[in-house]
Amino acid sequence: xxxxxxxxxxxxxxxxxxxxxxxxxxxxxxxxxxxxxxxxxxxxxxxxxxxxxxxxxxxxxxxxxxxxxxxxxxxxxxxxxxxxxxxxxxxxxxxxxxxxxxxxxxxxxxxxxxxxxxxxxxxxxxxxxxxxxxxxxxxxxxxxxxxxxxxxxxxxxxxxxxxxxxxxxxxxxxxxxxxxxxxxxxxxxxxxxxxxxxxxxxxxxxxxxxxxxxxxxxxxxxxxxxxxxxxxxxxxxxxxxxxxxxxxxxxxxxxxxxxxxxxxxxxxxxxxxxxxxxxxxxxxxxxxxxxxxxxxxxxxxxxxxxxxxxxxxxxxxxxxxxxxxxxxxxxxxxxxxxxxxxxxxxxxxxxxxxxxxxxxxxxxxxxxxxxxxxxxxxxxxxxxxxxxxxxxxxxxxxxxxxxxxxxxxxxxxxxxxxxxxxxxxxxxxxxxxxxxxxxxxxxxxxxxxxxxxxxxxxxxxxxxxxxxxxxxxxxxxxxxxxxxxxxxxxxxxxxxxxxxxxxxxxxxxxxxxxxxxxxx
Amino acid sequence: xxxxxxxxxxxxxxxxxxxxxxxxxxxxxxxxxxxxxxxxxxxxxxxxxxxxxxxxxxxxxxxxxxxxxxxxxxxxxxxxxxxxxxxxxxxxxxxxxxxxxxxxxxxxxxxxxxxxxxxxxxxxxxxxxxxxxxxxxxxxxxxxxxx
Numbered sequence: 132x133x134x135x136x137x138x139x140x141x142x143x144x145x146x147x148x149x150x151x152x153x154x155x156x157x158x159x160x161x162x163x164x165x166x167x168x169x170x171x172x173x174x175x176x177x178x179x180x181x182x183x184x185x186x187x188x189x190x191x192x193x194x195x196x197x198x199x200x201x202x203x204x205x206x207x208x209x210x211x212x213x214x215x216x217x218x219x220x221x222x223x224x225x226x227x228x229x230x231x232x233x234x235x236x237x238x239x240x241x242x243x244x245x246x247x248x249x250x251x252x253x254x255x256x257x258x259x260x261x262x263x264x265x266x267x268x269x270x271x272x273x274x275x276x277x278x279x280x281x282x283x284x285x286x287x288x289x290x291x292x293x294x295x296x297x298x299x300x301x302x303x304x305x306x307x308x309x310x311x312x313x314x315x316x317x318x319x320x321x322x323x324x325x326x327x328x329x330x331x332x333x334x335x336x337x338x339x340x341x342x343x344x345x346x347x348x349x350x351x352x353x354x355x356x357x358x359x360x361x362x363x364x365x366x367x368x369x370x371x372x373x374x375x376x377x378x379x380x381x382x383x384x385x386x387x388x389x390x391x392x393x394x395x396x397x398x399x400x401x402x403x404x405x406x407x408x409x410x411x412x413x414x415x416x417x418x419x420x421x422x423x424x425x426x427x428x429x430x431x432x433x434x435x436x437x438x439x440x441x442x443x444x445x446x447x448x449x450x451x452x453x454x455x456x457x458x459x460x461x462x463x464x465x466x467x468x469x470x471x472x473x474x475x476x477x478x479x480x481x482x483x484x485x486x487x488x489x490x491x492x493x494x495x496x497x498x499x500x501x502x503x504x505x506x507x508x509x510x511x512x513x514x515x516x517x518x519x520x521x522x523x524x525x526x527x528x529x530x531x532x533x534x535x536x537x538x539x540x541x542x543x544x545x546x547x548x549x550x551x552x553x554x555x556x557x558x559x560x561x562x563x564x565x566x567x568x569x570x571x572x573x574x575x576x577x578x579x580x581x582x583x584x585x586x587x588x589x590x591x592x593x594x595x596x597x598x599x600x601x602x603x604x605x606x607x608x609x610x611x612x613x614x615x616x617x618x619x620x621x622x623x624x625x626x627x628x629x630x631x632x633x634x635x636x637x638x639x640x641x642x643x644x645x646x647x648x649x650x651x
Numbered sequence: 652x653x654x655x656x657x658x659x660x661x662x663x664x665x666x667x668x669x670x671x672x673x674x675x676x677x678x679x680x681x682x683x684x685x686x687x688x689x690x691x692x693x694x695x696x697x698x699x700x701x702x703x704x705x706x707x708x709x710x711x712x713x714x715x716x717x718x719x720x721x722x723x724x725x726x727x728x729x730x731x732x733x734x735x736x737x738x739x740x741x742x743x744x745x746x747x748x749x750x751x752x753x754x755x756x757x758x759x760x761x762x763x764x765x766x767x768x769x770x771x772x773x774x775x776x777x778x779x780x781x782x783x784x785x786x787x788x789x790x791x792x793x794x795x796x797x798x
Contacts, residue, residue: 456719502756507718510752548750 279307286310292321326356327389337388343381347371355382376412383410449504510549517558522565529568536564654730658707659696663750666770669693671717678708704728711753716761722753 213219245253286303289296291314303310329338329352334345354365360382366375387405394400401407428436499520502513522530534544542560546553660675662668675695679686680703688697704727711722729747755762766772 506720506757507713507722507753507755509722509724510754513754549752551752 281306282308284310288315290315290318292318324355324360326352326360327386328352329385329389333389333392337392338385340381340384348381348385351378351381352385374416376415379415380410380412445500445503453506510551510554511545514545514549514554514557518561521558521562525565525569529565532568533561533564536568537561653700653702655698655700656728656730657696657698658709658726658728659694660709660711661694661696664770667693668695670766670769671713671772673712673714673717676710676712678710680705702730704730714762716759716765718755724751 282305283302284305285300286305287298287300288303289298305311334348338348340348350370351365354368358364358368362375362379362382366373366378369378383405387409390400390403390406391397499516502508502516522533525533537544537560542557546557549557658677660668660672669692672695674689674691677688677690677697679688679699682703683699683701690697707726707728709724709726711724713721726749727747729745731745763774767774
C-alpha cells in the first residue's frame, strides 16, 4: 500500500492483476507495473477513441497526483495528458474546427420530427433517399387532363355464346362517346366439341358393330353432343347400362372410322390425334382398377410397396452393374419380369416368391444390403454385417449387455470356427439375448410404474390425467395412508433408480420395507 | 533371421484349392525385399525368415468364371506364443490359424458344375424339384474353407 498524497487524501490501491484503478477516474489502465512517463508519441488509439479526451479537471488532477507523490503510476498516455505535460495547447486550430464541420453538417441535420436516438438507430444520415420518390408538388399536378374523354356507361349487350338473344346490361368504358364494338369478351371461352354426325348410309357402310345397335349409337352420339363428351355424365344418362370404357371405345372408333371414310386420302387425317391413337379399353380398365387399388391401400401396404420397389431397384442396379463383369450372368429374367409390372400387385407377387426360393443366410434375418452387393465374402464378415444389422436399432448400452451376456455364458463373441451352421446359431443366440434383455427392461419399467402408481395414491396430490388410466391396480391400504406414505414414496423413488441394474424387484420385496417404516 | 515362418492358405481338409483360387498375393512388411509375393500354384504358402511380427495382407484372386472380384484378408504374424505357454522350444512351431469360409452367393453355372463334386468346395443341396437349367432361380451359395 502506498501512502496517500498530501493534498487529496486518496489512496491508490493496486489491483491484483496489475491493473491500476484510480479512484475518481473511470478509466482502467492495464499493463505492467512500471513507472511510465507518458510518451507523447505512443498514444493508444483504442483508449483515445473510446473515451473522448476529457478536458475536465479529472485528468489534470491525477497527473498532479502522480507527480507529487512520485508513485509509479501507469497511465496509458492520451493525447490530452501528453499535451498537458508538455504544455502544448489542448485544442488545435480551434477556429478552423468550428467553421469547417459546420458547413457540411447542415444538410446532414436530422429532421425535426424525429428524436436524435431514433434517427441514429434507423440509419440516420444514410437514410436520405438518393432518388426523389414522391414530391408534394407532383401530387398536386398528377390528375392531369387526359387527351380523351372517358366515361362509364350502363349499356346493354348480347353474347354470341347465348342462343336465346337475351339482352343484359353492364358497365362499359366509353371513350369519346364511342361505345366499344365487338362481341362479348367472354364469348370466346364457349368452346364446343365437334361431334360428328353420320348419315344412314355411312352408318351402314362403315359403322356397324355387333355389340352396338343403331339406336344405341344414336343415343350415344346425342348424349355426347349434349354433354360435350363428358363420359361420366353420359354413362350415367345412358339408358342401358354400359361402362365408361365401352362408351368411349364406341365413340372413338365411330369417329375414327368416319374421319377416315370421309377423308379423300389417309394422309389427310393421319395427323389427327383421333386417327393416330386408338382407344385401348382394356388398358383403361386396368389403369382405373390399379388406381383405385393404390388409393385404397392401407399405410402398411404403402410401406411394403415402397420397400419392395426399392429392393427391386437395387437388384436391377446391381445386376446392370454386374452384367458387364460376368459373362455367364446370373439369371436376369426374374427382376426383369418383376419390374415392368402394370399394376402394383403383380410386382408384389413376384418378389416375395423369389425371396422364398432363395435360401436365406440365417433363420429369420434378411441379407443386409452391403452383403447383397458382394460377389464373394468371408463368413466372418457376413456374420459381422448381420450382427450389426440386428443391433442397429438397439443402443450402445444394449450391445454391451448382449456381449456381456455372451461372455457370461462362455460363448466367444466371434465364433472360432465360423461355418454356416455355427454362424446361424450364433446369430440366433444374439437375437434371443437381445429379445430377453428388451423384455427384461420392459418388465422393469412396468414394475416401476406400478410401484409409482401405488405411491401416488397415498399422497394427496391430484392425479394427472395420464396417471388415472393406470389406476386399475391401485391398492387400497387404509393404514398406510398419510403417515408412511411420504417416506415410502421417497424410498421407492430411490429404489426405482437402483432397480435398473439389479434383478427386477418383486412385489413382496416392495411391501416389506414399507411395513417396517409404518411400524416405526 | 532368427525366426523362420510360413504363411499359408489351406483348405480345412487340405484339399486342392486351385480349382477355385487362381493365385494368392501376400503383401509383407516393406522391410522385406519385394514385399509383394505372388503364389500362382498350390500349395498357396510362403516361407520367409525374419524377426518382426506384422500384419500380412493376403489377397485371393479367383478364376474368371468363379468371381471377378478379389478378396482381401489380413493375418497377424505371431512368432512368440502366449505369455503363459512356458519356455519357447525350437522344436515346436507356433501355429496361429484362423478359420473362415468364403461364400459365393451367386455362383455361375460353369463354376457350380465344375466344383459340385470337388472336395474343396461345399455345395448345399439344392431344394428338391429344382434343376440347374431353369431360369429365374437363385443358386445356393458355395463355400470352401481355408486357414
